[in-house]
Amino acid sequence: MNAPTLETRRLSKSYSGVPALRDGSITVARGEVHALMGENGAGKSTLIRILAGATTPDSGTILIDGQPVSIEHPSQSRRLGLRFIHQELAVIPELSVAENLFLGRPYPRRLGFLADWRELNRRASRALEALDIGHIDPSRKMARLSLGDQMLVKIAAAFLDDDGEAARLYVMDEPTAALTSEESERLFKVIAGLTERGRSVIYVSHRMDEVMRIADRVSVLRDGETVATRAISEISKAEMIELMTGRQIADAYPQRQATTTSASVLRLDEARSPDVHAISFDLRAGEILGVTGLSGAGQSEVLRLLAGADKWTGGTIELDGKALAAGTPAARWAAGIAYVPRERRLEGLLPRASVADNTVLAHLESLSRAGILRNRRAELQRSADIASRVKLKSTGGKQPVFQLSGGNQQKVVLARAILGGPRVLLLDEPTRGVDVAAKFDIHTLIRELAASGVAVLLASSDLSELTGMADRILVMREGRQSDIVAADGLTQARLLALSFGEPA
Numbered sequence: 011m012n013a014p015t016l017e018t019r020r021l022s023k024s025y026s027g028v029p030a031l032r033d034g035s036i037t038v039a040r041g042e043v044h045a046l047m048g049e050n051g052a053g054k055s056t057l058i059r060i061l062a063g064a065t066t067p068d069s070g071t072i073l074i075d076g077q078p079v080s081i082e083h084p085s086q087s088r089r090l091g092l093r094f095i096h097q098e099l100a101v102i103p104e105l106s107v108a109e110n111l112f113l114g115r116p117y118p119r120r121l122g123f124l125a126d127w128r129e130l131n132r133r134a135s136r137a138l139e140a141l142d143i144g145h146i147d148p149s150r151k152m153a154r155l156s157l158g159d160q161m162l163v164k165i166a167a168a169f170l171d172d173d174g175e176a177a178r179l180y181v182m183d184e185p186t187a188a189l190t191s192e193e194s195e196r197l198f199k200v201i202a203g204l205t206e207r208g209r210s211v212i213y214v215s216h217r218m219d220e221v222m223r224i225a226d227r228v229s230v231l232r233d234g235e236t237v238a239t240r241a242i243s244e245i246s247k248a249e250m251i252e253l254m255t256g257r258q259i260a261d262a263y264p265q266r267q268a269t270t271t272s273a274s275v276l277r278l279d280e281a282r283s284p285d286v287h288a289i290s291f292d293l294r295a296g297e298i299l300g301v302t303g304l305s306g307a308g309q310s311e312v313l314r315l316l317a318g319a320d321k322w323t324g325g326t327i328e329l330d331g332k333a334l335a336a337g338t339p340a341a342r343w344a345a346g347i348a349y350v351p352r353e354r355r356l357e358g359l360l361p362r363a364s365v366a367d368n369t370v371l372a373h374l375e376s377l378s379r380a381g382i383l384r385n386r387r388a389e390l391q392r393s394a395d396i397a398s399r400v401k402l403k404s405t406g407g408k409q410p411v412f413q414l415s416g417g418n419q420q421k422v423v424l425a426r427a428i429l430g431g432p433r434v435l436l437l438d439e440p441t442r443g444v445d446v447a448a449k450f451d452i453h454t455l456i457r458e459l460a461a462s463g464v465a466v467l468l469a470s471s472d473l474s475e476l477t478g479m480a481d482r483i484l485v486m487r488e489g490r491q492s493d494i495v496a497a498d499g500l501t502q503a504r505l506l507a508l509s510f511g512e513p514a
C-alpha cells in the first residue's frame with residue numbers, strides 16, 4: 011500500500027448525548043479509491059462532515075501525511091487539500107451555473123472589488139471541461155438544467171482549482187444517487203483520471219456493484235464504528251453486507267409475483283406537458299410500470315405530469331375510468347395519486363418540521379375535509395407503523411427531519427406517500443440513498459402495495475431495480491415514449507440499448 015495521505019483515529023461525535031460516530035477510524039492511501047460503506051445512519055456523513063470542517067469531533071485525531079492536523083473550519087479543510095461532494099444537492103436555482111460553482115467561495119475580482127464575470131465563467135468552464143460536461147453553459151440559470159446536470163455541476167465544483175491549491179483527496183458522498191448510468195460512467199472516468207494522478211478518493215455509495223467495480227479498498231461502519239477495512243479483491247458482496255448489517259441478507263429482489271389485474275387504473279392517451287409528448291399507456295391495478303431513459307429523456311417528467319407538478323398541455327388522462335381534471339399536486343394527492351419526487355430537499359420535505367408532521371403533511375387537506383382531523387393521534391400511530399416498516403432510524407416522530415441521515419430522510423418521503431392509501435403510486439428514485447437491508451424491505455413493501463391493487467409507476471436510474479421490480483418498462487427518448495417492453499427476462503444491457511434507441 012502507498013503511504014497514507016489521510017488517517018482518522020477513533021473520531022467520535024454525539025448529538026445531545028446520542029452517538030452518531032463512536033470510532034471512525036480509516037486510512038486512505040495515496041492514489042486509491044477508498045469506499046466507505048454502512049447502513050443508513052451508520053455515521054458516514056458525520057465522519058465526512060468532520061473532515062470538511064462542517065462539524066467538530068468530540069474526540070479523535072486526524073492525520074495528513076502522518077502529521078496530526080486540526081480542522082475547525084471548511085477553509086482549513088480546503089487548505090489541507092480536501093475536496094467534497096456532499097450528499098445533498100444544495101443549489102440556488104436562481105443563480106447561474108458559474109455562480110453555483112463558486113457558492114461559498116470568493117469570486118474572482120477585478121480592481122480588488124468588482125466581480126470579474128469573465129474570469130468567473132472561464133474558471134467555471136474549465137471545471138466543467140475537467141468533468142467532460144462542457145455541454146453545460148456556465149452562464150445558464152441553474153433552474154434550467156436537468157437534475158442530473160445540476161448534480162454534475164455540484165460535482166464539478168469540487169474541481170475548481172482556485173489559487174493553485176493542490177487537491178489531495180476528493181470525498182464523494184453518494185455522488186451517483188441522482189445520476190443516470192450514463193452520467194455515472196462519466197464520473198467513474200474522472201475518478202480513474204484522479205487516481206492516476208496520485209489523488210485519492212473516499213467514495214460513499216449504497217450501490218454494491220459500483221463499489222465492487224471502482225474501489226480499491228473498503229471500510230465498513232456499523233453503528234458509528236469502523237468494523238473492518240478490506241481490499242475489494244478479497245471481499246464478496248455477501249461478506250460486505252454481513253459486515254454492514256451483522257446479518258446475512260441477499261442483495262436481491264423479492265420474488266416476482268403476477269399481481270397485474272385486468273382493471274385499468276390509469277389510462278393515458280397522448281398526454282403531454284411542456285417536457286413530454288404523446289404518452290399513452292394503460293396501467294392496471296397491481297401492475298408496476300418501470301420508467302427509464304437516458305438523462306433528460308423525460309422519465310421524471312412523466313411522473314411530474316401525473317403528479318400535477320408540471321403543466322398538462324394536452325391529451326387525456328383517466329383515473330379509474332373517469333377523466334382526470336387538471337389539478338394541483340394537492341388535488342392529485344386527494345384524488346389518490348401519491349408522489350415520491352426525485353429531489354427530496356427541493357420538492358419533498360420540510361427539513362425543520364418533525365418526522366410525524368412531514369409524513370401527515372400531504373394528507374392534512376384530505377384529512378380535514380373528511381372531518382377526521384381530530385383523529386390525529388391514530389394517524390400518528392399509522393405514521394409510526396409505516397416508519398417502522400420502512401426501517402426508519404430516528405429518535406421518534408418528534409425528531410426534526412434535518413437531523414436524520416440522508417437515507418432516512420428518503421424513507422420519510424416514502425412513508426408519507428404510502429400513508430394515504432393511494433390508488434396510484436408515482437415513485438421517482440424511491441430507494442435513492444437507501445441501504446441494502448432497507449432497500450429489500452422497501453421493495454417488498456412496493457410489491458405488497460401492488461398486490462393490494464395499487465398501480466405503481468417506478469422511475470429509477472438503477473437498471474437492476476427496474477428489471478428486478480417492474481412488470482413492464484416504459485422507455486423514454488428525447489421526451490417521447492419510445493417503447494413499452496416486458497421486464498421479465500430483460501437484461502440491463504438490453505434495457506440500456508433500448509434507451510439509446512436501438513429497435514426492440
Ligand SMILES: Nc1ncnc2c1ncn2[C@@H]1O[C@H](COP(=O)(O)OP(=O)(O)OP(=O)(O)O)[C@@H](O)[C@H]1O
Binds near residue numbers: 404413416443445
Ligand atoms: N444534527 C444532528 N442532530 C442530531 N442527530 C444527528 C444530526 N446529524 C446526524 N445525526 C444522527 O447521526 C447518525 C448518523 O448519521 P449520518 O448522517 O452520519 O449517517 P450516514 O451513515 O451518512 O447514513 P446515510 O447512508 O443514510 O446517509 C444518525 O442517527 C443521525 O440521525
Ligand SMILES: [Mg+2]
Binds near residue numbers: 056183
Ligand atoms: Mg449520509
